[in-house]
Amino acid sequence: MHDETSDPRPLSVQATGLSKSFGATCVLHNVDLDLAAGEVVALLGPSGCGKTTLLRIAAGLLLADEGQMQIAGRPVLDGSRFSAPPEQRGIGMVFQDYAIWPHLSVVENVAFPLRMRRLPGAERKQRAQRALDRVGLAHLADRFPGTLSGGQQQRVALARAIVAEPPLVLFDEPLSNLDRELREGLALEIGSLLRELGLSAIYVTHDQSEAFTIADRVAVMLGGQIAQIDRPEVLFANPASVEVARFLNIGAVIKGNVYGEHGFTCDQGRLSIPSVRGVAPDGPAQLLIPRMAIRPDPSGPLTAQVTRCQFQGDRYLLHLELDGEVASLVCSADTYVPVSSKIPLAINPDRLRLFPS
Ligand SMILES: Nc1ncnc2c1ncn2[C@@H]1O[C@H](COP(=O)(O)OP(=O)(O)OP(=O)(O)O)[C@@H](O)[C@H]1O
Numbered sequence: 419m420h421d422e423t424s425d426p427r428p429l430s431v432q433a434t435g436l437s438k439s440f441g442a443t444c445v446l447h448n449v450d451l452d453l454a455a456g457e458v459v460a461l462l463g464p465s466g467c468g469k470t471t472l473l474r475i476a477a478g479l480l481l482a483d484e485g486q487m488q489i490a491g492r493p494v495l496d497g498s499r500f501s502a503p504p505e506q507r508g509i510g511m512v513f514q515d516y517a518i519w520p521h522l523s524v525v526e527n528v529a530f531p532l533r534m535r536r537l538p539g540a541e542r543k544q545r546a547q548r549a550l551d552r553v554g555l556a557h558l559a560d561r562f563p564g565t566l567s568g569g570q571q572q573r574v575a576l577a578r579a580i581v582a583e584p585p586l587v588l589f590d591e592p593l594s595n596l597d598r599e600l601r602e603g604l605a606l607e608i609g610s611l612l613r614e615l616g617l618s619a620i621y622v623t624h625d626q627s628e629a630f631t632i633a634d635r636v637a638v639m640l641g642g643q644i645a646q647i648d649r650p651e652v653l654f655a656n657p658a659s660v661e662v663a664r665f666l667n668i669g670a671v672i673k674g675n676v677y678g679e680h681g682f683t684c685d686q687g688r689l690s691i692p693s694v695r696g697v698a699p700d701g702p703a704q705l706l707i708p709r710m711a712i713r714p715d716p717s718g719p720l721t722a723q724v725t726r727c728q729f730q731g732d733r734y735l736l737h738l739e740l741d742g743e744v745a746s747l748v749c750s751a752d753t754y755v756p757v758s759s760k761i762p763l764a765i766n767p768d769r770l771r772l773f774p775s
């Protein structure tokens with residue numbers, strides 16, 4: 419990771435107070451986002467939360483109503499007063515529908531951003547070949563896009579996005595049209611390629627594992643706002659709200675009441691929880707029971723109902739329902755457990771999180 423104190427490079431992205439409405443609908447609400455040089459941030463959120471809108475504003479394809487933005491230290495946006503056009507922002511883009519040009523060969527497609535920068539022909543060709551080599555397509559340089567598979571076409575788009583080694587690369591669900599296996603492999607490759615080249619990137623996805631594979635930090639976007647931005651481990655250990663915990667499917671959230679410093683009463687009975695000092699006074703609250711916090715145990719204090727028992731080769735994966743929270747918890751078992759049966763669970767209290775009701 420990058421050390422801010424010793425690195426003289428400016429932040430690769432510094433955005434403050436970005437807001438955008440379409441008609442009466444506010445789609446982005448006062449969004450701040452900073453990326454260190456060389457950092458990869460994933461924007462992860464449900465459909466319609468504003469991910470593409472934010473990315474299009476960063477790209478210069480859409481005007482914001484309010485907010486400022488700098489890319490690599492250069493102002494590119496100042497409210498509705500100033501917005502640098504896309505070609506002056508020097509960024510690379512790989513969008514789901516940001517098609518490569520069918521009438522240009524693969525190598526010409528990749529060299530295109532260098533042509534925009536008026537680099538000499540020989541250098542363009544050499545750098546385009548190198549970028550193609552990096553994405554494993556050197557052998558297809560003279561083919562035309564129409565003769566390539568979907569995965570190969572996205573690699574061409576990737577090569578084109580990185581060929582000029584821009585200060586920032588924007589990705590909008592680049593892998594969503596590809597099948598699962600291809601997606602996982604390419605996600606890993608994109609992550610290592612960005613790191614190898616030291617490029618900063620904003621990577622939009624609604625696939626959690628893709629976000630965790632690629633990004634240093636993940637920004638969970640909900641309803642036009644960044645609800646939390648942290649390393650994946652921190653998101654899971656300390657979700658900022660019940661909404662973040664639910665979106666990430668961290669576990670079950672049950673309603674109950676806090677009493678004293680360590681007590682929580684709910685339909686399940688009385689649970690012992692870590693100190694709630696400063697979190698919630700006596701009274702109604704919500705308790706997050708992360709899936710990692712539970713395990714089958716005959717003397718455990720929780721009871722859950724099995725909703726599905728899935729054979730996994732060497733053991734069974736149980737999907738559990740706890741107080742009506744369907745399938746948000748899973749645990750493994752050595753033997754088959756019939757659906758609808760109830761099983762006792764032990765909890766690791768250190769992993770429990772409490773939220774105001
Ligand atoms: N040009 C537009 N005019 C009107 N509404 C728009 C426009 N572009 C986007 N919206 C609305 O803004 C909201 C956010 O859209 P956006 O495309 O940013 O979502 P998203 O997070 O990228 O979703 P998805 O995961 O489905 O791609 C949606 O409700 C969408 O309908």
Ligand SMILES: [Mg+2]
Binds near residue numbers: 469470471
């Ligand atoms: Mg989108």
